Amino acid sequence: MSYIKVEKVYKRFIRRGQQTEALRDINLELEQGTFVSLIGPSGCGKSTLLRIIGGLTDSSEGIVSVGGQTPQQAQSDKQFGFVPQAAALFPWRTVLQNMNLPFEVNKKAGAALTSEREDPVELLKSVGLGDFVHAYAKELSGGMQQRVGIARAFGSGAPILLMDEPFSALDEITREMLSYQLLDIWETHKKTVIFVTHSLREAVLLSDKVVVMSSRPGRISQVIDIDLPRPRRAEMEDTEEFHHYISLVRGQLRERWG
Template sequence: MNAGVRLHGVRKTYGDGTVALDDVSLSVPPGRFVSLIGPSGCGKSTLLRLVAGLEAQDHGQVSVHGVSPEDACAAKLIGLVPQTPALLPWLDVLRNVTLPRRMNRRAAARRAEIAGVEARAVLQEPDMLSLLARAGLAEAVHRLPSQLSGGMQQRVAIVRAFGLRPDVLLMDEPFSALDEFTREALQEQLLDLWDELQTTVLFVTHSIQEAVRLSDTVVVMAPDPGRVVDVIDIDLPRPRGQQLLEQGRFHAYEDRVRNALRGAWRVPGAA
């Protein structure tokens, strides 16, 4: 089984001596929604950048669908949703979400060479329009990013990533700049889209509630050096609507994650 995302014995240090990740191993089966949570400096964003092929590890292996992140990117298996929407201000919403598709046109051929990747038709424009409509952006298709609210801009960024039909979706605190109300609405829409397209998701977040609500698995990380301290499977039924947030079993999972995070603060050896 080599699908999904795998990290084995991964170590990453930066020039100033910070050990961002130390001997991290993680295996994410295909189609799972996995959140990475932990205090600042625990290496969760570094882990995401390694999987995205934006940085290289010093030791160990990272693979996406059995191939290196570089090859996965070349075949457009990876979609990235950064912290800011990162939209191009001169393109309207539709052009923003279709631009990545128009780049690197040889990706389809490369995709075919990777074993086990199903040959999927690239999303055509009508599909993109219906995807935008599902994200509540039907009215905004021909508007410029500056004419949208922050929440709408972030939804455009999510549709842009989903539109690639990626095998792995990497999301780096995509909702952290939004107010709580918008954030919860967007969580619901994200789950809705994910339900339909069923990709593997790695989701970096600071919010315990967000992690528990969205994920099949929550990976708790700790800093100095960056490492995985706990992996908690969230066994809650889907769809996870608003009412679930008030239930006892939801709070029980939140407490488990919170306790694991508390443990993460303790410096090993000092306790």
């Protein structure tokens, strides 16, 4: 049985009497420990779908199950780590203190942790921040802060990470470097990741599966399996196979725009 199962999910928003159909008939099955990207035009419902899976928004119709639980149960069971566009760090805390935040929150809530705790310093090293463990978060650049957010999510004990365009506020060079660091940390920890992006390159480079969505109403137009070998390295981006997958995803996106 699939780990995350989305069946016949619809989402309608009503605002000032006007109805928006954000998602129509979404069906998706994801295996544990896989990296899945959601890609599609702005407004096609990627964030909404992520929030429904994560138990932050209710669907209007349909069923979502996460390891046999409802999203709300899974959420209260600390199954999800969220990585938003900008890392939610406390500026006056050090990097290490920010890494400890999910554990302090969990302790207060009296929740049991689902897995052994990872070494925060090792996690920071794996995103190139070994020298900044005791720096204040406010002393870091945007890209560095985002790396703390990613390392923290991987160390949080949550088996499923929901990332909503975590690199979108960053410049191209930082993005490229971070995508490799994300690959490395994912190869080590093999969590289930759902990653929203507008970048074809990121989607193909990182994913086992790319879910292509189309808008008005938001639907899944195709799910493309990326059968590129792992671990994936920079050289792979120059291969014909890689470009083949990029064109496949681009073609699917264009078909729906046209």
